Amino acid sequence: MNYIEKQLxxxxxxxxxxxxxxxxxxxxxxxxxxxxxxxxHFKNFAxxxxxxxxxxxxxxxxxISVYINKSKEDKKISSIVxxxxxxxxxxxxxxxxxxxxxxxxxxxxxxxxxxxMGMPNFTFTQANRVIIYSKRPDSKDIYCFDxxxxxxxxGEYFVDGRIQMPEAKKVTLPADIKELIxxxxxxxxxxxxxxxKDLERMKIKQPLSLKRHLFHHLGVIFNKSLPSxxxxxxxxxxxxxxxxFVDNExxxxxxxxxxxxxxxxFDEDNERxxxxxxxxxxxxxxxxxxKVRAEVSRVSPRYWYxxxxxxxxDKSSLIKSRWEVAKAYHGIHFYRNNRLIETLSKxxxxxxxxxxxxxxxxxxxxxxxMRVAISFEPILDDLFGVETTKQKIIPDQKIWQALxxxxxxxxxxxxRSRDRAERKELKNNKTGNEDILTPAQEILxxxxxxxxxxxxxxxxxxxTAESKKNAESVHSSKTITEKPxxxxxxxxxxxxxxxxxxxxxxxxxxxxxxxxxxxxxxDWVDEELCVFINKDHSFYTEFYTHEDISVYLRNCIDxxxxxxxxxxxxxxxxxxxxxxxxxxxxxxxxNALAGMGKNYSEIKEDVPTAEIT
Numbered sequence: 001m002n003y004i005e006k007q008l009x010x011x012x013x014x015x016x017x018x019x020x021x022x023x024x025x026x027x028x029x030x031x032x033x034x035x036x037x038x039x040x041h042f043k044n045f046a047x048x049x050x051x052x053x054x055x056x057x058x059x060x061x062x063x064i065s066v067y068i069n070k071s072k073e074d075k076k077i078s079s080i081v082x083x084x085x086x087x088x089x090x091x092x093x094x095x096x097x098x099x100x101x102x103x104x105x106x107x108x109x110x111x112x113x114x115x116x117m118g119m120p121n122f123t124f125t126q127a128n129r130v131i132i133y134s135k136r137p138d139s140k141d142i143y144c145f146d147x148x149x150x151x152x153x154x155g156e157y158f159v160d161g162r163i164q165m166p167e168a169k170k171v172t173l174p175a176d177i178k179e180l181i182x183x184x185x186x187x188x189x190x191x192x193x194x195x196x197k198d199l200e201r202m203k204i205k206q207p208l209s210l211k212r213h214l215f216h217h218l219g220v221i222f223n224k225s226l227p228s229x230x231x232x233x234x235x236x237x238x239x240x241x242x243x244x245f246v247d248n249e250x251x252x253x254x255x256x257x258x259x260x261x262x263x264x265x266f267d268e269d270n271e272r273x274x275x276x277x278x279x280x281x282x283x284x285x286x287x288x289x290x291k292v293r294a295e296v297s298r299v300s301p302r303y304w305y306x307x308x309x310x311x312x313x314d315k316s317s318l319i320k321s322r323w324e325v326a327k328a329y330h331g332i333h334f335y336r337n338n339r340l341i342e343t344l345s346k347x348x349x350x351x352x353x354x355x356x357x358x359x360x361x362x363x364x365x366x367x368x369x370m371r372v373a374i375s376f377e378p379i380l381d382d383l384f385g386v387e388t389t390k391q392k393i394i395p396d397q398k399i400w401q402a403l404x405x406x407x408x409x410x411x412x413x414x415x416r417s418r419d420r421a422e423r424k425e426l427k428n429n430k431t432g433n434e435d436i437l438t439p440a441q442e443i444l445x446x447x448x449x450x451x452x453x454x455x456x457x458x459x460x461x462x463x464t465a466e467s468k469k470n471a472e473s474v475h476s477s478k479t480i481t482e483k484p485x486x487x488x489x490x491x492x493x494x495x496x497x498x499x500x501x502x503x504x505x506x507x508x509x510x511x512x513x514x515x516x517x518x519x520x521x522x523d524w525v526d527e528e529l530c531v532f533i534n535k536d537h538s539f540y541t542e543f544y545t546h547e548d549i550s551v552y553l554r555n556c557i558d559x560x561x562x563x564x565x566x567x568x569x570x571x572x573x574x575x576x577x578x579x580x581x582x583x584x585x586x587x588x589x590x591n592a593l594a595g596m597g598k599n600y601s602e603i604k605e606d607v608p609t610a611e612i613t
């Protein structure tokens with residue numbers, strides 16, 4: 001019995017058990033449950049769609065296609081189609097697959113699926129109506145399942161006080177669907193076609209924005225499974241590899257470690273990432289053994305620029321295919337079964353009780369040159385804290401300790417030291433005396449030069465005192481990880497009291513992960529004011545990094561936050577007042593942004609910018 005035959009038998013056996021248990025095809029007991037589940041949060045649409053692609057991959061599909069259809073009236077997205085040539089489903093399995101937990105693979109640790117939540121979570125969080133066509137290779141029949149969320153809310157699917165899934169019906173494939181998929185699936189001998197309609201909960205409305213979004217993020221999420229090409233020859237062949245297309249254009253792998261030949265950005269010039277020795281571990285948990293693989297690479301500070309030798313670079317020399325990846329995927333990349341789950345830019349203290357104080361646990365802006373990936377087998381899901389939407393990682397301290405014992409963090413320290421040495425060398429080649437500033441910092445610099453309030457003795461004394469206090473706290477604490485002194489030479493014995501005069505007052509914006517913290521915070525560290533934007537707050541996910549926020553607007557936000565930080569930090573009394581109130585303000589902002597996304601997501605949008613988001 002081959003793989004597909006085993007999968008199909010597993011489906012049939014599962015349906016027999018469901019019928020024997022007389023579950024009546026129930027979705028759930030009340031509409032409240034369904035309404036609550038439609039509010040399950042995905043960080044972006046690509047991660048939601050990845051759940052559907054996981055199902056296609058599990059069904060042994062070799063070709064998976066996404067089609068974006070737009071309306072004739074306003075040219076916005078009218079429907080999204082996900083098609084594959086996997087083993088398909090029969091009528092009963094189609095009906096069961098859309099229920100929460102409806103899978104014969106529940107708690108399976110061998111493939112991409114596990115919980116049986118992927119299909120309903122992915123579809124119902126984005127669309128009100130879901131239509132699925134499917135055909136198995138051992139049958140001549142095509143079945144169609146059609147469910148409408150508005151009918152669930154109106155009680156149309158209620159039977160004996162429970163929501164009952166509608167039956168799947170035998171159909172012929174509609175002509176418009178045949179036409180849409182004919183280039184990839186000319187005969188549709190087997191597979192599944194899923195259609196999302198009435199996309200009122202989907203945040204991206206413009207087809208071009210969505211297409212750009214999918215190419216960028218799906219290329220990273222599945223980069224270990226997608227084929228890449230060098231001199232028109234296919235490379236990067238892996239077991240279970242599949243071909244992925246969006247509107248008939250191939251999705252190329254985007255390797256955030258920049259070590260895959262043929263991946264996007266790899267061949268932009270002759271510079272290559274430096275690979276370190278791979279760490280392979282075997283971890284045991286509750287009598288179960290699983291493998292963990294850690295990969296580290298390092299690129300130069302000018303890897304994403306065509307200008308390689310000087311410190312000051314012009315934005316025209318930016319290599320966008322590299323920079324956009326480095327900016328969006330910054331930290332430790334966690335892969336489950338070759339599929340990216342999450343990127344962590346900070347290791348929280350609660351994940352590692354006895355964390356050594358000297359190791360790197362926070363990725364600063366300059367650490368983008370340090371590229372890291374950790375891959376693990378699904379059998380270790382419990383140790384990595386994988387949840388139902390497969391987009392969050394909470395590694396057990398046993399994992400961190402095992403990596404520490406294998407010198408993983410020593411490699412990271414070496415990467416950071418070498419990066420600082422290279423940046424020091426670049427400074428020797430600079431043409432001016434000023435550091436490179438972002439547009440936001442350039443504007444704030446000019447404003448601050450005319451702001452006498454920033455130069456009073458009281459404020460100057462306070463900034464110096466706060467800077468020293470923060471530096472001493474960082475270096476003396478045994479429980480808090482040492483924070484790197486920004487712009488400091490690691491070989492300088494006086495680094496704890498060094499002063500960065502040329503950047504004093506022009507806030508540096510740093511993105512950090514701080515669950516349950518305010519949307520932004522600020523502090524003086526070694527005479528430099530830092531603005532920390534919280535990646536775990538909806539301000540970051542729903543506004544700062546929103547699909548339609550341009551580079552220009554993001555710099556304006558940096559100016560706003562930098563100005564607030566400067567004024568909030570003006571004197572000790574005001575600093576304490578503002579820091580205490582930021583918590584409450586952040587709660588109000590969280591609720592307001594949630595209401596904005598829910599009720600006003602269809603506000604007329606500007607023409608999409610050229611930036612990848």
